[in-house]
Amino acid sequence: MADxxxxxxxxxxxxxSCLxxxxxxxxxxxxxxxxxDKATSSGMVCPFLWSCCLGxxxxxxxxxxxxxxxxxxxxxxxxxxxxxFCGCCAATQEYREVMNRERPK
Structure with a gap:
């Protein structure tokens, strides 16, 4: 496992993503x-509701x-x-991570 x-x-x-x-x-x-959704192909609705409803x-x-x-x-x-404590930074980190890993090679 890695970071x-x-x-x-x-x-x-x-x-x-920052803006x-x-x-x-x-x-x-x-x-x-x-x-x-991009990482798991599970759709955006459930992840959106998780964050909206449960913070x-x-x-x-x-x-x-x-x-x-x-x-x-x-x-x-x-x-x-x-x-x-770092929700905004975490969201942009996750976005960048997924975009870099899912980039077509």
């Missing part, structure tokens, strides 16, 4: 739902799905803490 390839506080590396998360209402939730816990569940797909180290408790 995320993308740094948590590297959101300025991708201005698109969506910080300037669009519910932008972080939408970016995260898109990332989970940090729902975001942690979504982050866990991405970690599970790419065999990234971590725990549910750490996902909850990151989602609670």
């Amino acid at each position: 995320f390839d993308e740094p948590l506080c590297g959101c300025l590396q991708d201005m698109f 969506i998360v910080f300037c669009v209402p519910c932008g972080g939730i939408c970016i995260q739902a898109y990332s989970v 940090c816990i729902g975001s942690a569940v979504n982050r866990g799905q991405i970690r599970q797909k790419y065999h990234i180290e971590g725990s549910f408790i750490m996902d909850c803490l990151i989602s609670c």
